[in-house]
Amino acid sequence: MNAVALIDGEHHGDVVRDALVELPFDFVGAILVGGTEKLRGGEDYGVPLISSLDEARAEVVVDLSDEPVLGPRERMLWASKALALGLEYVGADFRFRPPAYLPAPSIPSLAVVGTGKRIGKTAVTGHLARLFAQRGDVVVVSMGRGGPAEPELVQVAPTLAQLLEISRAGGHAASDYLETAALAGVPTIGCRRAGGGLAGDVLTSNVRRGIELAEERRPDLVVFDGSGASIPPVSVDARVLVVGPGQDATAYLNPYRVLVSDLVLLMGGGQAAPIRALKDVPVIPVELRLRPVAPLVGRRVAVFTAGPAPVDHLEADVVHVSRNLADRAALREELTSVDADAFLVEIKAAAIDVVAEVAVERGIECVFAANDVRALEPGVDLDAELLSLAPQPVVG
Numbered sequence: 001m002n003a004v005a006l007i008d009g010e011h012h013g014d015v016v017r018d019a020l021v022e023l024p025f026d027f028v029g030a031i032l033v034g035g036t037e038k039l040r041g042g043e044d045y046g047v048p049l050i051s052s053l054d055e056a057r058a059e060v061v062v063d064l065s066d067e068p069v070l071g072p073r074e075r076m077l078w079a080s081k082a083l084a085l086g087l088e089y090v091g092a093d094f095r096f097r098p099p100a101y102l103p104a105p106s107i108p109s110l111a112v113v114g115t116g117k118r119i120g121k122t123a124v125t126g127h128l129a130r131l132f133a134q135r136g137d138v139v140v141v142s143m144g145r146g147g148p149a150e151p152e153l154v155q156v157a158p159t160l161a162q163l164l165e166i167s168r169a170g171g172h173a174a175s176d177y178l179e180t181a182a183l184a185g186v187p188t189i190g191c192r193r194a195g196g197g198l199a200g201d202v203l204t205s206n207v208r209r210g211i212e213l214a215e216e217r218r219p220d221l222v223v224f225d226g227s228g229a230s231i232p233p234v235s236v237d238a239r240v241l242v243v244g245p246g247q248d249a250t251a252y253l254n255p256y257r258v259l260v261s262d263l264v265l266l267m268g269g270g271q272a273a274p275i276r277a278l279k280d281v282p283v284i285p286v287e288l289r290l291r292p293v294a295p296l297v298g299r300r301v302a303v304f305t306a307g308p309a310p311v312d313h314l315e316a317d318v319v320h321v322s323r324n325l326a327d328r329a330a331l332r333e334e335l336t337s338v339d340a341d342a343f344l345v346e347i348k349a350a351a352i353d354v355v356a357e358v359a360v361e362r363g364i365e366c367v368f369a370a371n372d373v374r375a376l377e378p379g380v381d382l383d384a385e386l387l388s389l390a391p392q393p394v395v396g
Contacts, residue, residue: 002028004050004058004087006078008069009035013043019064020046029056033078035069053085063091073251080255083199096253099201104235105211108391111224111236113200113261115254118307118326118348119244120267120288122176123371125225126184128240131383132390133186136220140180140188141210143202144227146172147192151210154181154188160366163352173352176225182347183293183370189213193227199253200231207233221390231257238262238389243270250274262389269376282385285376290314292344294367302340304331304355305369306348316344325349344369 003025007016009032020027029050050056061082063075070078079096082089089096110128114121125140132138148171158166158178167173177190191210195203207224211234214222224232231239241261243249245268249258255278258264264275264283272283290309296316303311303318306325311318320338324330326349335358342365343358345351359366375382 001060002026002056002058003060003062004028004053004056005030005047006033006061006063006065006070007031007045008033008065009039010037010066010069011035011064012038013040013045016064017044017046023062025060025062027062028058033065033069033074035065053081053087058087060088060090063089076252077250077255080199080253080259083253083256084259096199099197099199099231100233102208102211102234104237105215105222107215107219107222109222109224109234109236110389111226111232111234111239112242113226113229113231113239113257114242114244115229115247115249115257116244117228119242119247120286120371120373121242122179122225123288124240124242124265124373125176125223126180126370127373128223128386129180129184129186131386132221132223133184137217138186138221138223139214139217139219140177140184140186140223140225141191141207141214141232142175142177142180142188142225142227143191143193143205143207143210143230143232144172144176145193146175147177147190147206148175149192149206151206151213152177152190153213154178154190157182157185160352160356160368163347164356164360167353167357174347174349176227179347180225182368187217187219193230193233196228196230199256200226200229202227202230202233205233229257231260237391240265240386240389242267243275244268245270250278263385265373284380284382284385286373286382287376288371289374290344290346291370291372292316292367293370294365296342296344296367300339300341302338302343303369304343304345304351306346309346309371314344316342325351325355328354331355340364342367346371 079089112125163173181188193202193205239261266285269285301316302320
């Protein structure tokens with residue numbers, strides 16, 4: 001197996017040269033990553049020194065360095081670079097392999113990935129779907145930890161009554177694919193996945209069958225929605241990375257997510273420079289804004305979300321705000337004292353099996369809340385950047 005070695009000047013040249021001979025790899029080059037203590041000049045490592053991983057035809061990167069030259073953060077960066085090139089990254093007691101992606105579908109495709117859960121990724125997917133649906137036929141393939149055992153095509157936006165029926169039958173009625181179908185108004189295919197790796201790979205999923213269902217419809221574009229920090233396991237034409245508030249896009253293996261993406265959205269704002277230092281991609285600070293799908297003017301409204309969300313802009317008399325959709329016990333407790341004419345609720349977590357059930361029981365209207373995505377900086381055309389990701393004009 002052809003390999004590139006990462007070496008440092010904290011190791012004596014003879015030690016490195018002998019290690020390269022001893023290890024079970026065919027080394028085609030080495031990168032000196034730093035350190036000067038044991039460098040005397042003119043070291044012969046037995047292989048050529050190169051400056052970057054993509055200079056040599058290799059299948060694996062072997063890390064022969066150590067502290068203090070490469071600490072954990074620096075190693076994760078090198079690992080990210082290796083994985084993004086499709087190379088394994090191995091060391092004394094670790095081995096990373098590149099995530100495995102299914103072949104790209106036969107139709108134009110985009111994917112939305114994230115650095116974690118509850119960061120607005122599904123809202124971005126919905127925004128993308130609505131945007132491209134104005135120009136052609138769009139299908140969303142969504143995977144989640146509560147998805148169906150067999151991929152399920154939802155062709156018409158589900159009603160509250162239909163979601164309650166799913167919940168009462170034991171299903172997860174607030175799964176991302178149902179949220180997208182209800183709020184984006186495009187055909188959506190629900191898939192499931194289990195497990196998530198550091199670089200976003202999944203242990204198991206039924207996305208392959210979801211791709212087949214999407215291709216059978218022959219849309220102009222398919223949008224794949226990731227799950228948490230897991231990446232849809234399929235090759236696509238372009239990816240959008242959503243970085244959550246307060247999350248570091250340059251830490252752990254997040255640089256890998258940056259390197260395989262074509263546009264980065266900083267939810268709630270953040271520093272663009274460290275991301276652009278990794279890859280020359282557009283970086284746009286954005287925010288989410290709750291939008292009721294039905295008018296609430298003049299009504300006393302209780303708002304239920306899965307995380308922080310401004311409500312000052314809502315044209316309603318907001319009498320209660322809950323951030324506890326992901327905590328059923330706390331949610332049930334506070335619902336006992338909520339007095340409102342209507343519930344405004346995100347389709348997440350316990351939205352259907354707890355909040356909607358209480359609304360029906362009390363005869364209170366339950367209105368779904370979408371999350372619109374808006375650029376934070378004036379003059380930034382978010383939609384134009386998103387439209388530019390399509391490999392060809394999407395026209396129905």
